[in-house]
Amino acid sequence: MSNRKMRPGPNAPSRKPRTRRTGPGLRRGPSRPTGPTSRRLAYAAIEAYLSRGAFVGHVLADQMQRGDIDRRDRSLATELANGVVRRRATLETILDSYLRRPAEELETGLRALLMLGAYQLLLLESVPPHAAVHETVGVAHQIGMPRWAGFLNAVLRTLQSDLTDEMTATLASDTIPLNGRNDDPAVRARRVNKPLLPDPEENQAAYLAAAFSYPEWITARWLELSGWDEAVRLCNWFNSPGMMGLRVNLLRTDREKVLDVLRTAGVEATEGAFPESIRLPGTIRVEDIPGFAEGWFSVQDESAMHAARLLDPKVGESIWDVCAAPGGKTAHMAELISCEGRIFSTDVDAGRLQQVEGNIRRLGLRAIEIMQVSADLSDVPQRLFDAVLVDVPCSNSGVLGKRPEARWRMEPDHLRELAVTQRRLLAAAMAHAKPRGRVVYSTCSMFPDENAELVRDVLIRQDIWRIEKEQIHVPGQPGDGSYQALLVRNTDS
Numbered sequence: 096m097s098n099r100k101m102r103p104g105p106n107a108p109s110r111k112p113r114t115r116r117t118g119p120g121l122r123r124g125p126s127r128p129t130g131p132t133s134r135r136l137a138y139a140a141i142e143a144y145l146s147r148g149a150f151v152g153h154v155l156a157d158q159m160q161r162g163d164i165d166r167r168d169r170s171l172a173t174e175l176a177n178g179v180v181r182r183r184a185t186l187e188t189i190l191d192s193y194l195r196r197p198a199e200e201l202e203t204g205l206r207a208l209l210m211l212g213a214y215q216l217l218l219l220e221s222v223p224p225h226a227a228v229h230e231t232v233g234v235a236h237q238i239g240m241p242r243w244a245g246f247l248n249a250v251l252r253t254l255q256s257d258l259t260d261e262m263t264a265t266l267a268s269d270t271i272p273l274n275g276r277n278d279d280p281a282v283r284a285r286r287v288n289k290p291l292l293p294d295p296e297e298n299q300a301a302y303l304a305a306a307f308s309y310p311e312w313i314t315a316r317w318l319e320l321s322g323w324d325e326a327v328r329l330c331n332w333f334n335s336p337g338m339m340g341l342r343v344n345l346l347r348t349d350r351e352k353v354l355d356v357l358r359t360a361g362v363e364a365t366e367g368a369f370p371e372s373i374r375l376p377g378t379i380r381v382e383d384i385p386g387f388a389e390g391w392f393s394v395q396d397e398s399a400m401h402a403a404r405l406l407d408p409k410v411g412e413s414i415w416d417v418c419a420a421p422g423g424k425t426a427h428m429a430e431l432i433s434c435e436g437r438i439f440s441t442d443v444d445a446g447r448l449q450q451v452e453g454n455i456r457r458l459g460l461r462a463i464e465i466m467q468v469s470a471d472l473s474d475v476p477q478r479l480f481d482a483v484l485v486d487v488p489c490s491n492s493g494v495l496g497k498r499p500e501a502r503w504r505m506e507p508d509h510l511r512e513l514a515v516t517q518r519r520l521l522a523a524a525m526a527h528a529k530p531r532g533r534v535v536y537s538t539c540s541m542f543p544d545e546n547a548e549l550v551r552d553v554l555i556r557q558d559i560w561r562i563e564k565e566q567i568h569v570p571g572q573p574g575d576g577s578y579q580a581l582l583v584r585n586t587d588s
């Protein structure tokens with residue numbers, strides 16, 4: 096940790112922050128709660144994310160296991176930690192206006208607290224501003240860093256003084272988009288007293304990147320592919336709580352029964368597009384729902400169910416799931432053929448293959464052979480299959496709302512490397528299909544160079560395959576984004 100002296104930036108008040116005198120000569124911060132509070136939990140997760148790239152969900156789960164934390168604290172901690180990571184670029188851009196040096200140069204813990212406080216002030220309507228500041232400053236005391244308290248208090252109070260309660264649909268350098276809402280696709284932005292974001296009239300990609308928090312190369316791509324209105328819609332939708340999809344295991348139960356169980360648990364569930372699919376309006380802890388341990392259902396977005404549905408596996412067929420882990424689509428295919436056939440499930444990742452095993456055990460599925468393979472697939476037995484699913488690793492640009500970190504983990508260079516793998520995997524899938532065999536190439540990406548362009552590029556070099564069907568599922572309509580192409584090997588080859 097650096098011990099450099101911190102000074103608020105030009106926007107911060109010069110007066111000393113007030114402290115409460117609680118005894119002769121004794122200065123103390125806000126009163127100390129007895130247990131870990133939601134903000135302290137959130138702080139730990141954000142600090143771990145900033146300092147060592149930890150997944151906030153993992154840190155929170157670990158912390159929550161250790162103590163008796165009530166449901167409201169858990170849910171606020173999760174909202175805060177996920178929100179800060181998701182809206183990281185917005186918070187950093189805005190905070191930079193209130194600091195003498197970039198937020199990145201501050202001690203990591205202090206930066207985490209500034210972001211935590213700013214998130215509540217700017218983007219969380221449910222927290223009153225005084226509580227946002229007071230409780231965040233309180234964390235500095237709880238974690239034994241009282242020297243941060245004055246600085247934090249000064250910066251957050253100055254930011255607070257620049258906020259208005261006016262909400263608008265106009266996007267400008269002085270309006271900060273709030274998080275999206277599942278029940279309303281319209282953008283709502285908070286007006287502030289001065290420009291804190293880039294001007295969208297001058298640079299649309301930079302504005303969207305800072306205002307909604309995405310890497311600028313992604314917002315530039317969306318603008319290029321779909322224009323301003325669709326880019327704004329995507330930015331807003333991936334910042335909404337999102338829906339959740341369940342796939343009912345029809346070998347164990349029926350959809351009505353799972354819908355009943357969910358409704359009894361107070362979850363507003365509705366039927367999805369497939370006989371096995373259910374849509375939930377938000378995310379839930381499935382482990383708490385009766386029937387999960389018994390294998391009645393799995394978490395799977397409808398956009399992902401389209402892959403197995405398009406391949407349309409038949410009873411008695413031999414099927415290869417090339418990139419199988421953690422097993423969502425392997426299990427879906429096994430359920431569709433009532434485990435009557437053979438599914439060969441491979442992946443490079445041994446740890447993730449254990450998840451496949453766990454899932455098929457919980458779901459009570461049979462007829463699945465699991466094998467770890469090398470990245471070049473040279474150790475795959477020389478067998479031919481009736482149907483092959485190749486659900487390749489991709490940019491995840493169709494599922495950016497799922498994990499708060501997802502948008503920050505992708506780099507354009509990484510995409511170029513992925514394209515090489517994607518081509519190789521598709522070529523291997525095609526090489527292992529019988530005459531008249533089918534291959535489904537599937538991604539959760541929205542980028543044509545991972546989807547339609549890549550498939551055409553692989554197919555152009557041969558004439559025994561044709562594209563039978565292609566489908567793209569646009570994020571927010573109603574679930575995540577995905578792409579699938581069904582390729583069929585010509586009969587006379």
Ligand SMILES: C[S@@+](CC[C@H](N)C(=O)[O-])C[C@H]1O[C@@H](n2cnc3c(N)ncnc32)[C@H](O)[C@@H]1O
Nearest residue numbers: 418419420421422423424442443444470486488
């Ligand atoms: C999109 S995920 C698959 C999700 C899976 N189909 C499901 O529905 O649960 C992509 C998977 O590809 C695997 N993978 C990456 N390179 C691979 C390769 N060369 N051969 C096989 N699998 C690979 C990754 O380990 C990862 O598990």
